[in-house]
Amino acid sequence: MKIAIDGPAASGKTSLGRALARHFGCRFVETGKMYRAVALAFQRGLALDGIEIDVSEDGRLLLNGEDVSDLLHTPGLDRGSSEVATIPAVRERLVSLQRAIADRADVVMEGRDIGTVVLPDADVKIFLSASPEVRARRRVEQRGGGGYAETLREIIRRDERDSTREIAPLNPASDATIIVTDQKTLTEVISEAIHLVKERLEGRWDHG
Numbered sequence: 001m002k003i004a005i006d007g008p009a010a011s012g013k014t015s016l017g018r019a020l021a022r023h024f025g026c027r028f029v030e031t032g033k034m035y036r037a038v039a040l041a042f043q044r045g046l047a048l049d050g051i052e053i054d055v056s057e058d059g060r061l062l063l064n065g066e067d068v069s070d071l072l073h074t075p076g077l078d079r080g081s082s083e084v085a086t087i088p089a090v091r092e093r094l095v096s097l098q099r100a101i102a103d104r105a106d107v108v109m110e111g112r113d114i115g116t117v118v119l120p121d122a123d124v125k126i127f128l129s130a131s132p133e134v135r136a137r138r139r140v141e142q143r144g145g146g147g148y149a150e151t152l153r154e155i156i157r158r159d160e161r162d163s164t165r166e167i168a169p170l171n172p173a174s175d176a177t178i179i180v181t182d183q184k185t186l187t188e189v190i191s192e193a194i195h196l197v198k199e200r201l202e203g204r205w206d207h208g
C-alpha cells in the first residue's frame with residue numbers, strides 16, 4: 001500500500017503521516033528531511049557528488065553515514081531546504097531514493113510532490129491545506145510560543161518558493177483528496193484520513 005501526503009509547510013503532514021503509518025502498519029517516510037540533509041551538506045561545503053543519503057527504517061536520516069536527524073530543524077535549514085529543492089539534480093537524486101524505498105515496503109510518504117511526481121500511482125493521495133496564519137500559529141505553539149510574526153513571514157516565503165519553482169511545484173494531484181484543516185483538530189483530520197484510506201481499500205477489494 002502506498003499513501004501519499006502532500007501540503008505546504010506546517011500543514012500537519014508529519015503528525016498525520018505518523019498516525020496513518022502506525023494505524024496501517026506502514027513505513028513512514030518524511031521526504032522533507034532528505035532536502036534538509038542536502039542543505040546541511042551544502043552548508044558544510046560538500047558537493048552533491050560527495051553526498052550519500054540514507055534513511056533507516058525508523059526514519060533516522062544518515063548523511064555520509066552520520067545520523068544527522070537531530071540537526072535538521074533549524075530556521076537556516078527551513079530556508080536552505082526550500083532553496084536546494086529548486087535544483088533539478090537534487091530533486092532527481094532524492095526522487096529516485098524515495099521511489100526505491102517505496103518499491104521495497106508499504107509506505108506513508110509525505111512531502112510536496114509525492115502524489116504528483118514520486119508516487120503518481122499511490123493508492124491514496126491526501127493534500128493538506130490550511131491558511132498561513134493557522135499554520136504559523138500551530139508552529140509557534142509546537143515550539144512553546146514566541147515569534148509569530150517572523151514565523152508567518154517565513155511560512156509565506158517558503159510557500160511562495162515551493163509553489164512557484166519550475167520543477168515539481170507544490171500542487172495537489174488531480175486525484176488527491178484535499179483536507180482543509182483550519183477548523184479541524186488533529187484527531188478529526190486523522191480519523192477523516194483513516195476513513196478515506198479504508199474506503200479506498202474496500203473499494204479496491206470490491207472491484208477485485
Ligand code: DC
Nearest residue numbers: 031032033035081082085111112113
Ligand atoms: O516538509 P519540510 O518542511 O521538512 O520540507 C523542507 C523543504 O523541502 C520544503 O520547504 C520544500 C522541500 N521539499 C520538497 O521540495 N519536496 C518534498 N517532497 C519535500 C520537501
